Amino acid sequence: DAKTTQPPSMDCAEGRAANLPCNHSTISGNEYVYWYRQIHSQGPQYIIHGLKNNETNEMASLIITEDRKSSTLILPHATLRDTAVYYCIVRVAAGSARQLTFGSGTQLTVLP
Amino acid sequence: EAQVTQNPRYLITVTGKKLTVTCSQNMNHEYMSWYRQDPGLGLRQIYYSMNVEVTDKGDVPEGYKVSRKEKRNFPLILESPSPNQTSLYFCASSTSGRARTQYFGPGTRLLVL
Numbered sequence: 001d002a003k004t005t006q007p008p009s010m011d012c013a014e015g016r017a018a019n020l021p022c023n024h025s026t027i028s029g030n031e032y033v034y035w036y037r038q039i040h041s042q043g044p045q046y047i048i049h050g051l052k053n054n055e056t057n058e059m060a061s062l063i064i065t066e067d068r069k070s071s072t073l074i075l076p077h078a079t080l081r082d083t084a085v086y087y088c089i090v091r092v093a094a095g096s097a098r099q100l101t102f103g104s105g106t107q108l109t110v111l112p
Numbered sequence: 113e114a115q116v117t118q119n120p121r122y123l124i125t126v127t128g129k130k131l132t133v134t135c136s137q138n139m140n141h142e143y144m145s146w147y148r149q150d151p152g153l154g155l156r157q158i159y160y161s162m163n164v165e166v167t168d169k170g171d172v173p174e175g176y177k178v179s180r181k182e183k184r185n186f187p188l189i190l191e192s193p194s195p196n197q198t199s200l201y202f203c204a205s206s207t208s209g210r211a212r213t214q215y216f217g218p219g220t221r222l223l224v225l
Contacts, residue, residue, distance in 0.1 A: 034213065043116070043202050043216030044155070100214060102155045 004088045009107040012082075018075040020106050022088030025069040031092050033064060035073045036102070037084040044087070044102070047073065078110045114139045116217035118203050124223045125193055133188045133220050135203030141215075142208040144186040145170070146178065148199040149219075155202070161186055162208070193224045 005023040012018040024033065035047040048055055048062045050071070055062045061074040075082055087105040116137045125131055137144065145160040147170075157170030161180040175197055177189040186205075190197060203217040 036214075041200060041219060041221075043204075043218050044214075046213045046215065049213060100155070100157075104154070 004090055004103055006086075006088055006104070006106045008104065009109070011109050011111055012075075012078045014080060014110050014112050015077055018073075018078040018082065018108055018110070020073040020075075020086050020088075020108060021070065022073070023070045024088070024090045027068050027090050028092070031090050033062065033068075033071050034089040034091065034100075035060070035062065036087045036089065036100075037082075038087070038105070039081075039084040047086075078108075080110050080112060082108065083110045084108060114215070116203055116205055116215050118201075118217040118220050120220060121218065122221050124225065126225050127194055128192050131190050131193060131222075133190075133201060133203075133222070135186045135188065135217060136184050137186075137203075137205040137215070138184065139205060139207075139215065140183065141205035142183070143206045143212070143214075144180065145204045145206075145214070146176070146186070146188045147202045147204065148172065148197075149202065150199050158188070158201075193222075195224050198222060198224045 032049050032051050034049040036044045038044045048060050050062045050064050063072045085105040085107050087102045089100055119134045142163050146158040147155045149155050156172045158176050159170050159178040161167045164180050164183050167178050180186055201220045204214040206212045206214040
């Protein structure tokens, strides 16, 4: 699985968009980009994933650059409950159920 | 509601006393996994299962056992717990489809004295 790089921490004002970047310059053509988050000591929560195209769901939007070497997770209207560690993961979807490598993630703090 | 449940949520035990942490999912997922999370080490996979009666070791299987007799259940067994197994444990399940997303349980915090 490709390695990802994320900033260790970010702040965002409540109600504003939170833009969380992720670099994955060694991504392969068959690897997906997944985003999960973990609110303090709770189980990680799936947010969104994508392969090439930008994706949007009820929680967030995922913007993947054309060369697929980086992506941005966008929380359009951040709330205090969005304070969490956000993990960007790149992996091949098919195959075994082996480990998701979570890395260090970005601690997002939403400020009132 | 689609969910992964774990029991117990909190457990304090003593060295050598066998324990089982249960995990159950109601989404008919084929894949299930156990992870442990420790400060500074992230999430590490202990065991995983691709279907009933099919299990395999993850990255840190020593001291743990699992079984998959039914699709929905994937218990984690510590035959002789030791203090270095004090950790936060998560069970997860996922489909076998192409874009496989994992759904995690709420966690079990274990303290071995």
